[in-house]
């Protein structure tokens with residue numbers, strides 16, 4: 001990361017009124033911080049171990065020891081009031097590491113609370129104690145204690161500000177990435193809708209073999225492509241079945257038509273036969289009326305046998321009448 005991209009720590013210090021005098025105050029308690037830091041970090045990690053939500057961020061005890069050592073080195077830089085670009089870069093790295101593991105700012109800030117509570121008590125206790133580290137530097141103990149407490153508080157608050165800013169940057173970065181991803185997906189969706197729309201139109205226009213190739217649809221939407229292809233496949237098979245059924249129906253219809261024609265011919269023949277029968281009966285009736293009985297028989301039977309050839313033989317046989325052609 002370039003110098004320009006680093007957060008402006010100077011502007012923050014100026015706003016808070018943190019100046020060289022504070023740096024000196026901090027350095028004046030550097031030995032005390034170095035001495036009490038292990039105890040304060042021990043308190044922090046005890047608190048982390050007994051809080052499941054916080055302990056869950058560590059995979060093992062050695063993971064805890066590693067973070068413990070890294071934090072100890074960092075605090076030594078604070079105690080030395082070493083707030084140059086390396087410090088800012090380090091704070092950014094810590095913020096990024098915590099953001100990466102998803103450590104909530106409330107735990108992070110709470111952790112500072114635990115450490116600050118211990119260090120501030122140590123500074124005040126030492127200042128008030130006769131023969132303490134501070135009492136050897138100057139006679140104005142109370143004022144110095146206040147200055148030290150103030151400088152330490154400012155340093156920690158600025159560090160919290162820097163790390164929270166880093167969190168916010170990470171969140172903003174994530175938001176921009178998500179937004180870009182959403183826009184890319186929306187563009188992809190529009191393209192897929194277009195491909196599907198064209199394929200559906202082709203299907204509607206009768207192109208039943210229309211299918212969508214795999215490389216035309218992104219993997220995340222491949223289910224849509226498979227769905228379309230399966231539907232088109234089934235539609236094609238169904239229409240093939242309907243078409244073959246239609247041919248069967250046409251064949252059956254032809255069979256029915258032929259049978260009907262045959263029946264109609266039979267009916268015509270029967271009608272003709274009936275007509276012949278009627279004509280024969282009429283002839284017989286007329287002949288009967290004009291002739292005596294013996295003569296009637298001689299006339300009727302030949303007419304009957306000529307007109308009704310199918311009955312002729314049977315009747316001739318049963319009645320033993322002579323059949324004349």
Ligand code: HEM
Nearest residue numbers: 048054057058067070071074093094097101107108111112
């Ligand atoms: C009190 C303020 C805290 C400071 C100053 C601090 C500082 C650090 C530092 C310097 C590192 C090493 C980062 C690197 O790899 O460069 C670190 C790592 C870590 N910290 Fe903190 N920490 C703080 C609070 C916490 C708290 C409250 C937790 C958990 C509840 C925590 C969990 C971790 C974990 C899990 C790592 C290791 C990350 C990894 O595996 O890369 N820290 N911390």
